[in-house]
Amino acid sequence: MSYVRPAKGYSRDSRYITTRITADGRDGFPVEPGRYRLVVSRACPWAQRAMIVRRLLGLEKALPMAVAGPTHDKRSWTFDLDPQGRDPVLGIERLQEAYFARDPDYDRGITVPAIVDVPSGEVVTNDYAQITVDMSLEWSAYHRDGAPDLYPAALRPEIDAVNEEVYADVNDGVYRTGFAKSQEAYGAAYERLFARLDRLSERLEQSRYLVGETITEADVRLFTTLVRFDAVYHGHFKCNRHKLSEMPVLWAYTRDLFQTPGFGDTVDFDHIKKHFYLVHSHINPSGIVPDGPDPSGWLEPHGREALGGRPFGDGTPPAPPSPAEAVPPRHPARPS
Structure with a gap:
């Protein structure tokens, strides 16, 4: 999520990196389990959408996740929740580093969700709307048994x-x-x-x-x-x-x-x-x-x-989140 504040109103910076990860790899990035890392913050509504869709479809193993801390400065989201303040897979302190690896002159929002190509360390996309649609359509080979059809x-x-x-x-x-x-x-x-x-x-x-x-x-x-x-x-x-x-x-x-x-x-x-x-x-x-x-x-x-209605249609609920991805029980509102 990124924003700018004009003199009187507000305008979201929507200049996203629109490269797609697809089953046929037509943008140069084919769907490959374990190759990419979904970077999110639990604070961000746009990132939480990707977290929910990933959970519902059962893509946790195919698309591992990195969780940035809840705050950031003008430069970037940081991995301050991880030991030594670095993502253990990407080895970076700030998400900004992955954006600059893609484009050293990058001058747009350092936003989450973002998907990073682990071998190169570069951001592939931060196009939040397309990310979740592509999870449904392009990553279907790796959906869990009983995954719902979120985009029929x-x-x-x-x-x-x-x-x-x-x-x-x-x-x-x-x-x-x-x-x-x-x-x-x-x-x-x-x-x-x-x-x-x-x-x-x-x-x-x-x-x-x-x-x-x-x-x-x-x-x-x-x-x-x-x-x-x-x-x-x-x-x-x-x-x-x-x-x-x-x-x-x-x-x-x-x-x-x-x-x-x-x-x-x-x-x-x-x-x-x-x-x-x-x-x-x-x-x-x-x-x-x-x-x-x-x-x-x-x-x-x-x-x-x-x-009426059936939450998952002909499918089934996802399994509980793994201990590594479970939200800490800081408050009593914990759905069973």
Whole structure:
């Protein structure tokens, strides 16, 4: 995730490295298990999408993961969670090093998620939207038995349309609200955000999932914004018409996903809050990280089963995360 702050509004730096890793290797990078390393931060909603899709599809062994710490400076995400502050496979302290290995003159955002080619040490791609789609379509030979179809062919036009609206108004909308530099820019982003949340509530009132009867890419993309809403966006970004917990349909929908294997077990509220409240010092100059909100409500019954639907379709839930990838139990909201 990367951003710039113009004088009054906000514009995301979307100049991604769009090289793809494909089954046929047409961009020069064929799918090969163990060759690449997915670099994420548990704090970042864009990176968490890749973590969720990787878990749901069972790509943990085929696509190993490196976890950067929750904070970064102007230069880069760092591997301060690892011994000696270096990723044990890539041998680097900062993700920036992999970007500069690809292009010494690289002048864009040092973002996560990023996929690094281990033999060369170079970033292959940081195109977050394509990364998860390619996990579904290009890495299919390495999916686990029972992996769900997160991007079914018959539903792709509808999924793409929903994703476009959710990205513009919600995923990016919370940032346009939080980083606004004028009352006018803030008000416009605020109204657009909550108008879309109202429409999503109406859509989900009679449907368990956003598109079709199973979890799809669309649910993954919306979830990572909603799960952060009360912890950071409501207060820190002034998205405060209502908390998520005060929007009954969306609150139940997000709890339903949180309690679904592969979703809540990738959520680290400690990292999320540390990132937003410490890195955005222009918004929170005191550097105080709030203790709340109380996360215990995430495990309350949601009642969404009454709407039908099958989370994994004809597939099965993923196995629990390995001990090496499990989120530390820093809070009581741990889905079983």
